Amino acid sequence: MALPEAFLQELIMRSDISSIAQDYINLKRAGRNMVGLCPFHSEKTPSFNIYTENNSFYCFGCGVGGNVINFVMRIEKLDYIDAVKFLAQRAGMEIPVDVYDPKSSHNKKRIYEANRQAARFFYSRLYSSEGESGLRYLRDRGVTDKIIRHFGLGFAPKTKFALCTYLRNLGFSSEELTEANLGLVSKSGGNVFDRFFNRIIFPIIDVRGNVIAFGGRVMTDEKPKYLNTSNTLVFKKSEALFNLNDAKNTGERKLLLCEGYMDVIAVYQAGFVNAVATLGTALTQIQAQLIKNYADEVTICYDGDEAGKKACLKAIGILRGKGLSVRVLILPFGKDPDEFIRKNGKNAPAAFKNVLQSSINDIEYMLDQLKQNLILEHPDEKIRYLSEAVKVLFSIDSEIEQEVYASKLSEEMGISKETILSQLNRLKRQQGKNYQRGGIRRLFGSYSLKRSNIQRAEKAERSIISFLINNPDKIDYIKSKLTEDMIKTEFNKKLYNYFSERIIQGKNLLLNIAHDFSEEEAGKIAELLACYKSELATKEALEEYINVIIKENKKLMPDVIESATDDQLRELIKSIKPSKS
Numbered sequence: 186m187a188l189p190e191a192f193l194q195e196l197i198m199r200s201d202i203s204s205i206a207q208d209y210i211n212l213k214r215a216g217r218n219m220v221g222l223c224p225f226h227s228e229k230t231p232s233f234n235i236y237t238e239n240n241s242f243y244c245f246g247c248g249v250g251g252n253v254i255n256f257v258m259r260i261e262k263l264d265y266i267d268a269v270k271f272l273a274q275r276a277g278m279e280i281p282v283d284v285y286d287p288k289s290s291h292n293k294k295r296i297y298e299a300n301r302q303a304a305r306f307f308y309s310r311l312y313s314s315e316g317e318s319g320l321r322y323l324r325d326r327g328v329t330d331k332i333i334r335h336f337g338l339g340f341a342p343k344t345k346f347a348l349c350t351y352l353r354n355l356g357f358s359s360e361e362l363t364e365a366n367l368g369l370v371s372k373s374g375g376n377v378f379d380r381f382f383n384r385i386i387f388p389i390i391d392v393r394g395n396v397i398a399f400g401g402r403v404m405t406d407e408k409p410k411y412l413n414t415s416n417t418l419v420f421k422k423s424e425a426l427f428n429l430n431d432a433k434n435t436g437e438r439k440l441l442l443c444e445g446y447m448d449v450i451a452v453y454q455a456g457f458v459n460a461v462a463t464l465g466t467a468l469t470q471i472q473a474q475l476i477k478n479y480a481d482e483v484t485i486c487y488d489g490d491e492a493g494k495k496a497c498l499k500a501i502g503i504l505r506g507k508g509l510s511v512r513v514l515i516l517p518f519g520k521d522p523d524e525f526i527r528k529n530g531k532n533a534p535a536a537f538k539n540v541l542q543s544s545i546n547d548i549e550y551m552l553d554q555l556k557q558n559l560i561l562e563h564p565d566e567k568i569r570y571l572s573e574a575v576k577v578l579f580s581i582d583s584e585i586e587q588e589v590y591a592s593k594l595s596e597e598m599g600i601s602k603e604t605i606l607s608q609l610n611r612l613k614r615q616q617g618k619n620y621q622r623g624g625i626r627r628l629f630g631s632y633s634l635k636r637s638n639i640q641r642a643e644k645a646e647r648s649i650i651s652f653l654i655n656n657p658d659k660i661d662y663i664k665s666k667l668t669e670d671m672i673k674t675e676f677n678k679k680l681y682n683y684f685s686e687r688i689i690q691g692k693n694l695l696l697n698i699a700h701d702f703s704e705e706e707a708g709k710i711a712e713l714l715a716c717y718k719s720e721l722a723t724k725e726a727l728e729e730y731i732n733v734i735i736k737e738n739k740k741l742m743p744d745v746i747e748s749a750t751d752d753q754l755r756e757l758i759k760s761i762k763p764s765k766s
Contacts, residue, residue, distance in 0.1 A: 188269060192281055193696050196269065199276035202240050202253040209260055209478050211508070224260060224474055225249045227506035229582065234715060239695055243711035250711020254699035260478075262424055262471070265700055266290050296365040296419050299357050300388075300396040303367055306351050307339025307386040307399075315347075316340035319385050322404045326447065327527050332454050336428075337388045341381035341401060348379045366398075366415045381412065387446045389413075389420070389464065390430045397425065400446055400464065411445070411465050423469045426476070427462040428453070433479040435459045440480040441514075441541075442468070442500065443522055444487050451523040452486070455533045457541070460486070468500040473507045482510040484544055489516040494554065501547045505580070511547035514540055548590060551577045561598070571598060575608045642737035645730040646677040650684060651713050652727055654695075657688040659727070666731045671738050680710065 203219050206212060212221040212235065223233035223244040232246035243250035249259060257268040267290075273280045310316045311323075311333070319340035323333060332338075341348065349368045353359070359377040362368035368377040384401030391397045398414035413422055428449050432440055441460040443449050452460040463472060476483055483504055487493040497513060504511045516525055522537070529536040545553070555573050559566045574594055578587050587609065595602040653663060664685065672678040683701070687694050698707050 188700075189281055190692060190696060192278075193269075194693055196272055196276060196278060197240060197253055197696065199278065200240075200253045200272045202242060202256055203235050203237060205253060205272075205275075206235060206242070206256060209474075222508060223247060223249070224477070224507075227470065227503070236715070239714070241695060241711055241714060243708070243715040245715070248708045248712060249704075250709075250715070251704075251707035252695050252698055255704070255707045255711075258699060259704070260474070262421075264290070264293075267293075268699070292361075292364060293418050295357070295361050296417055297395050297397075299352060299361060299365045299367060300398070300419075302352060302355055302357075303348060303365075303399070304337055304339065304386075304388045304396045306348055307341060307381075307388075308337055309339075310342055310347070311338065311340040311386075315342040318404060322385060326523075327454070328450060329454065332450060335453075336450060337390075339386040339388070341379065341384045341386055343383045345378040345382050346376070348381070349377055364417065366417050380414070384412065387427065389425060389427055391419075391425065392430050392433060394430060395419070398422075398464075400427070402446070413464055422464045423466060424471045424475075425464060426472055427464060429461045429475060429479070432459045432461050438479065438481045440476055440483050442476070442483050442485050442487075444493070444496070445521075445523075448486065448522040451526040451533075452537065455526050455537050457537065467496055468503055470503060470506075473503045473509070476504070477507040477509055480509065482512065484512040484514055484541065486514045486516075486522050488521040493521070498551065498554065501551065505547065512544040513547060513550040514544045516540065548577060548581065548586070552590070552594075567598065571600065571605070571608075575605065575612060578605075578609055579612050641733055643674045643677065645733040645737070646672050646674055646681070647713050648730045649727070649734065650677060650680050652730075653681070653684055653688070654714065657694065660685060660688045663727075663731070667734060671734055673738070676706070676709070680713075 203212065206219070206221070206224075210221045210224050210233070212219040213231075215234075217237055219235040219237065220231045221233050221235075222228055222231050223246055225233075225244060226247040226249075228246050233242065233244045235242045239252075241250065241252050242256055251259075254265070254268050254272065257263060257271050258265060261268065261271060263271060270280055311319055316339075323338065328338070349359075349362055352362055352367065359368065359370075362377055363370060367380055369380050370377055381399060381401040384403055387400040387402070388396050389398040389400060398417070398420040400414075401412045403410055414420055416422065427446055435458060437459065439459060441452060441457060443452065443460050443462040445462050445465070449460045449462045461476070463469075485497050485500055485504075487497045487500070501511055501513075514522075516522070520528075525540070526533040526537055552574055555570055555577070559570055561567050561570060571594070578590050578594075581587050581590070588606075591602050591605045591609065594600065594605050649663065649667065653660065667681075669678065669682060672681045684694055695710075698710055702710065
């Protein structure tokens with residue numbers, strides 16, 4: 186059962202999409218609308234539009250769109266009801282109880298509760314006789330009891346049934362344990378056993394304070410060293426960050442990005458509380474967006490080995506694409522933050538502060554990495570370095586920054602600044618031509634280029650639906666001209682019926698699209714509103730599209746001609762013949 190429309194009407198009225206979106210991205214006014222870089226895909230030219238008159242959004246680059254509920258669902262990775270709850274809390278409204286409780290929502294609640302109880306179980310076992318080896322391991326790594334409590338660290342006992350037995354006694358079924366990925370079904374298909382055993386446990390907590398998953402580390406060299414919860418209804422490894430729930434609250438809008446749990450814990454214990462880590466994977470676009478939600482500057486604190494350097498270069502590109510300011514921590518080769526801090530013992534806070542203050546920005550880091558293994562005294566290797574360095578400069582959006590680094594390169598390499606800028610401008614011209622040719626395709630490809638290949642009838646259908654949404658008072662006239670059967674495209678027919686019914690019932694047309702349509706369908710509706718609205722400014726235009734649909738219908742029905750009388754044929758020819766007016 187859907188939420189009451191009166192409640193949703195007030196919720197959306199109180200939830201201005203421009204204000205909400207500005208918590209995540211920078212927006213600029215463009216007439217009545219707002220534009221900015223899309224938070225859902227990487228881009229350099231703004232293609233994300235907010236339409237203030239109907240509280241909707243659409244991105245011409247990736248086709249994502251919808252109303253304010255769709256936006257929150259997408260940006261916060263929430264389902265429909267949780268997005269409504271998110272907005273209701275923000276607006277100071279109480280969501281109606283016992284109105285909407287789908288199975289998935291119930292299952293999520295059970296997973297959250299199972300994870301919460303599992304976290305308590307793991308923590309208690311760390312300080313029991315079963316967890317002696319785990320506690321000793323953590324203390325040998327310099328982790329204090331205070332830090333153990335803060336992060337809720339725990340221990341999974343050696344026996345493979347301890348957690349599942351404990352949770353079953355609390356009323357959780359075997360199906361719930363497997364759905365939460367706390368238990369696995371044995372190969373024989375009988376018993377459900379613990380996913381984690383004989384490992385140090387790291388609870389993973391989301392920004393709302395829910396335990397959503399766990400990471401487990403062995404205390405030996407056994408592989409895999411780390412084991413994470415697999416994807417569940419409440420967790421996707423590529424969409425979460427360890428310790429973001431705590432690090433986001435420093436108020437500085439600066440984060441340290443580490444590779445692993447122990448790095449974050451070591452950095453935190455040294456007094457730097459704004460560290461987060463990916464969960465055993467390379468940084469993803471979604472994780473970068475999460476960072477962007479809470480920070481303007483990121484310092485990458487990856488391992489100093491070759492793998493760490495490669496991962497760092499990849500992360501720079503992703504973070505820069507989100508508009509973040511990026512710096513890189515330089516550690517001794519082969520060292521990670523955890524090792525560095527442990528090696529410095531009591532001096533760790535000061536030592537880490539020094540390397541943090543000595544961090545370099547991402548451009549300096551990329552230029553420095555280009556020099557690796559090159560002998561710059563050799564002309565060919567010097568040319569190679571400069572050619573690649575100009576490409577790095579090209580990646581900078583700011584012309585001022587480009588000028589600054591062109592000057593630095595000039596001084597460093599003994600090449601005139603003008604020569605470097607000339608090479609940079611040549612690259613801009615080459616890339617500019619390609620970008621200009623492809624720019625419209627990237628920004629408007631989902632509209633204008635595809636439209637040319639769509640039947641005239643389908644385009645007319647979409648235009649009629651757009652007109653109907655923007656001019657609901659014309660419903661009777663349009664319905665008198667066009668029956669449901671005359672809309673031939675399946676999705677357009679669905680929209681025509683949906684919006685017609687809501688108009689007749691006197692309901693807000695866009696109120697429930699987040700509930701009644703899939704994410705992809707909501708994007709198509711937003712595209713329709715964004716791309717077709719200006720085409721139907723007059724009643725004459727409306728008549729033209731109605732006639733297109735009528736004519737195309739007659740073309741699609743040869744049986745009409747076969748069975749028509751002479752008078753009917755004359756009327757048919759008259760209706761198809763273009764109007765002289």
